[in-house]
Amino acid sequence: MGAGGTIADRMLGFALLAVIAAMALVALGIGLSPSTPPADAQAPAKGVHLGVASCSGSTCHGRQEADGKIVRQDELMRWQEPSTPGGAHSRAFSILSNARSQQIASRLGIGAATSAPMCLGCHSAPASQRGPRFQTGDGVGCESCHGGASGWIAAHYSVGASHRRNVSLGMVPLENPRARASVCLDCHFGSADEGQFVNHRIMAAGHPRISFELDLFSTLQQHHDEDADYAQRKGRSNNVRFWAVGQAMALDRALGLYANPGLGQEGVFPEFYFFDCHTCHRRIYDGEAAVKTGVRNPARPIPEGMPAFNDENMIMLSAAARVAAPGLAQRFDADSRAFHAALAQNRGAAVAAAGKLRASANALADAFSGAGFGRAQTFQIIETIAGEAINPRYTDYEGSVQAVMAVDTLLNALVNSGAVSNGAAGAIRPDINAAYAAVKDPNAYKPIEFRRSLGSAVRTIRTLK
Structure with missing residues (x-):
């Protein structure tokens, strides 16, 4: 881009x-041209968040090099970049342990920021959306942007998969x-x-x-x-x-x-x-x-x-x-x-x-x-x-x-x-x-x-x- x-x-x-610093608070997405097939502007029903580990296989998004044929496949590594804005989402939970966050939590009287629902809704995922294997410490993970993967994770890499079908199963159409x-x-x-x-x-x-x-x-x-x-799948x-x-x-x-x-x-x-x-x-x-x-x-x-x-x-x-x-x-x-x-x-x-x-x-x-x-x-x-x-x-x-x-x-x-x-x-x-x-x-x-x-x-x- x-x-x-x-x-x-x-x-x-x-x-x-x-x-x-505030970027560690949130979920971003990732693009639409007039020729792109119309997608529902509203986010689909929220699925269950399975956690970053569900996306991290070496045949999926966990490679060390961007040598995938369709997508880069090193997306997890880029999400984890330690000191750049590109890695801010992965640091969203850990930032709750720093001195500033502890002071904020103390002033508000909410206990530890790392366990306060007031903080975790953006620094991780709301409790109602977390699956049994979801790791709160992952911070703002893949599903915070792409949608809870429980409905679409298997379909999106299957033979004959299409972006339109992924969206119909709950993936967020971030190109919209x-x-x-x-x-x-x-x-x-x-x-x-x-x-x-x-x-x-x-x-x-x-x-x-x-x-x-x-x-x-x-x-x-x-x-x-x-x-x-x-461009072929989502438009420019x-x-x-x-x-x-x-x-x-x-x-x-x-x-x-x-x-x-x-x-x-x-x-x-x-x-x-x-x-x-x-x-x-x-x-x-x-x-x-x-x-x-x-x-x-x-x-x-x-x-x-x-x-x-x-x-x-x-x-x-x-x-x-x-x-x-x-x-x-x-x-x-x-x-x-x-x-x-x-x-x-x-x-x-x-x-x-x-x-x-x-x-x-x-x-x-x-x-x-x-x-x-x-x-x-x-x-x-x-x-x-x-x-x-x-x-x-x-x-x-x-x-x-x-x-x-x-x-x-x-x-x-x-x-x-x-x-x-x-x-x-x-x-x-x-x-x-x-x-x-x-x-x-x-x-x-x-x-x-x-x-x-x-x-x-x-x-x-x-x-x-």
């Missing part, structure tokens, strides 16, 4: 966000952007399932901030080659499509969980996990010469002093819609503003507005799933992300992080499609890294300086046209 040194560069830039995003978001944002929602209390206890971008995280976790055989991946659909599905998930009465409230308060951290976590000045630290966001019609719903995915979708789904762009922006405004009224109004915005996000996901996202469109989306219509919305850290990840992802997509050479992209890496540096430290984030940095990076990318 990535192109040679470009992936390594993206890893470096991503590390600047100090978010890679909607299906992949649904799996990843269970932990990289949260779900209503057992141990898969990182609420504000957990964050306050010291848990890393949750951040997600489907195509970037997929690239960092990819354990397969997209060769001719892969389109990185921009994965990015755009991932943004829509992330917003859908956020709004769905917010509307859930069991998750949307924390006692008498709203669940603050859904809100933008920086609208509350700002420096306090008590003196007469108080300094206003917030910057007004023109897309959030909320009263001064109210916490704002985290709109990072709304911002990216607004940019993508202007280019790839212009017929839906105005509706989406109107529904976004209406949702923000409803938050200042009451929970009932906010939940109703969330439902409308969610429908708009899903309409965009449908439109993006059929979009070609060629060279011209990709350049145009990059320009729009930093353009005059979107730029004033970078008032808080989360949206700005999402913007720089998007620019990096879209540039990488141009390289993967052959529209930009690896050498040309590498030559402007310093500008991309400068944008990453502008969001390296959330406590040092300055909106105006970030906008300048992002604009500079995009102007440099423009020279590649």
Whole structure:
């Protein structure tokens, strides 16, 4: 999916966000073209997890070299890479024993993190899905992404096996952007399932901030080659499509969980996990010469002093819609503003507005799933992300992080499609890294300086046209 040194560069830039540690929390997937046979966007019924050992035979995925005729067959070794983002899932359980995890568990009063259901839902697998031979210590294993294997493990290597049949038996169609995003978001944002929602209390206890971008995280976790055989079975991946659909599905998930009465409230308060951290976590000045630290966001019609719903995915979708789904762009922006405004009224109004915005996000996901996202469109989306219509919305850290990840992802997509050479992209890496540096430290984030940095990076990318 990535192109040679470009992936390594993206890893470096991503590390600047100090978010890679959070990748040990989750399940990712691995790509769709308009010619791909349609697959159900919803994940199939969850099967029982048999454990990593069930996939590790030397004739299956446990080889030391990538010399398989159809798949690499060294996937287990790549999953276990000890010190790279590619091995983060295998380290998901072991990280629960480190000092930080122990401190978090102690503050929450949940006992040992290694046995707390609150942690194991993402750092391993929910108890309800584990088979008798499943090893909790395997962390986020193969089945966390591909689906519990009890229904499909024997069929998927049998004579005459097909990907379509595997999917019908419970394998997750990860080449489908909607299906992949649904799996990843269970932990990289949260779900209503057992141990898969990182609420504000957990964050306050010291848990890393949750951040997600489907195509970037997929690239960092990819354990397969997209060769001719892969294309014949599953179609060619389109990185921009994965990015755009991932943004829509992330917003859908956020709004769905917010509307859930069991998750949307924390006692008498709203669940603050859904809100933008920086609208509350700002420096306090008590003196007469108080300094206003917030910057007004023109897309959030909320009263001064109210916490704002985290709109990072709304911002990216607004940019993508202007280019790839212009017929839906105005509706989406109107529904976004209406949702923000409803938050200042009451929970009932906010939940109703969330439902409308969610429908708009899903309409965009449908439109993006059929979009070609060629060279011209990709350049145009990059320009729009930093353009005059979107730029004033970078008032808080989360949206700005999402913007720089998007620019990096879209540039990488141009390289993967052959529209930009690896050498040309590498030559402007310093500008991309400068944008990453502008969001390296959330406590040092300055909106105006970030906008300048992002604009500079995009102007440099423009020279590649």
